[in-house]
Amino acid sequence: MKPAPSAFAAIFGRPTPAKRVETGVFWLLRLCTYFVLLCAAFIFWDIGSKGGAVVFQSSAPFINVPFLTESPETLNVFVRDGREQTMGDRAFRQFKAEHAAEMKGVAVETYVYSAGGIFPNIAGTVLLVLGSILIALVLGVLSAIYLSEYATEGPFIRFLRLSIVNLAGVPSIVFGLFGFGMFVIALDFGVSLLAGWLTMAFMVLPIIITASEEALKAVPQGYREGSLALGATKFQTILTNVLPYALPGILTSSVLAIARVAGETAPIMFTAAFVMRDELPWQVQKWTDFIFQGVMALPYHIYVVASKIPQNEYTRDVQYGTAFVFLFTVAAIAMTAVILRQRLRKKYQW
């Protein structure tokens, strides 16, 4: 019997339908990915170029320092000697006092929040993020330890887990209203850092609990047994021989949580954010005043300048500048967590 012609020759053959589908699917997937990338790139380019123009400048010191270090002010625009002059409120008042005669009868247009800087907003956002992440990490990690190490699986624990997962799906405005009702009104914290911290901590707890539990479960059982077999108590074991190895995973969750906390406007607009406040957060008499004060925050500032005041070219600059600084601030906080995680990973490699 003659052997059949080698099937191997088919590798030179014309594309089969299966191969064509393969190619088609490949391109579809590739284009989808590129499209997403393109959208992201456009957003960053838009904010980066327009916001960058506000934050950076071509002459030394190359950074618009007042924008980063001063408080928002009202912008005054008027015409003098045929030229348009722009001036922040404080400067304008002084100018007016010096040139009182000249300024009489000159038409002055004012634009709120369009002069000065956004320093109190940066400070407020950093404070809000750090406080709420700290609270969320403590509560979340303790709950995760309970769920992963102590609780015996049963209907109640399953129900508890389900509730936590569902909590993650609750819209942030609902958390905002809850925080307003619970912390601002019922517990009488007022519009304050504390109320904002707690509201946002609750909002990100599901992320942190779920991820921390995963991280704890991923620690090999052998480390627990090895420690217990040496006469450690369960708590000692968890503290010295489980939690440290889970920390990198827990920090990953907090990076997600940081992004969420820093970015959300809804939960803070009823609980912690002021549109405008003259004192900086640390200009307080006693520490209780510190946690019971409202603060200005970047996302809320963007919301206000973008939708609560008349729009023009001056407010546009503030919007883009704030958005740019906002992205930068969030990235910086998240990077800190990432670097910390990298360090821990190196220290406890397994």
Added chain:
Amino acid sequence: MTESVAPSAAPRPLAVAPVAAASPAARAAIEIDDVDFHYGASKALHDITLNIPERQVTAFIGPSGCGKSTLLRCLNRMNDLIDGARVSAGRIRIDGVNIFDPRVDVIELRKRVGMVFQKSNPFPKSIYENITYGLRIQGQKTKARLDEVVEHSLRGAALWDEVKDRLHESALGLSGGQQQRVCIARAIAVEPEIILMDEPCSALDPIATAKVEELIHGLKKQFTIVIVTHNMQQAARCSDRTAFFYLGKLIEYADTRTIFMNPANPQTEAYVSGRFG
């Protein structure tokens, strides 16, 4: 150790030759009486009775799934960690104390009954921290004392010369055999009376295995050792007494020479000569 066990047709040779009676020097460190063990509804150990002599090496052998690890983990109550696992009958006494007595402090028990696991599990910390772990959690902070224990334990585990210059490097950077010896050193650092070893050489090459065996030989001057092994030669080489288990039952328990040369039970004979099943 010389002791003679009369070959017998009795199902449990132990009854014929209790250790203590055969050798007055060897006091029973662990007395296991009529122990039944359950994982949930399934029974893993049936009516186990045996006495483990002090300062000798006792080997548990038997086919996979016969309950060797289960029995071993009863001895330091490691099975407490498993939901639904329990000793359902009988008792285990160590130094005359029933370890399942509710008044027994499990932490204290585990300090006195150390364990080396099948899968070597050095902690992802430095060698030094691994060895001192047991003492640190007991609150020992004196540096000089810790240093001394590290050297002593590592010498005890025949590892000192290999690692003395890298005590503060991660234990995970060591070879498999060295890692297992770190685990042994870690166990002896807390000065237990009994060391349980669950297939300590199963992941090691012959050279590392030989080192660990040599080590076991040396350790028995100080410690009572119970070792689970699948390696017949290993049991024959390094144990004084051997217990053969099958399907959760103790089939035969006698001194090692008897088990290998002159077993009373045909099942034992079939297993040790490799003609099983």
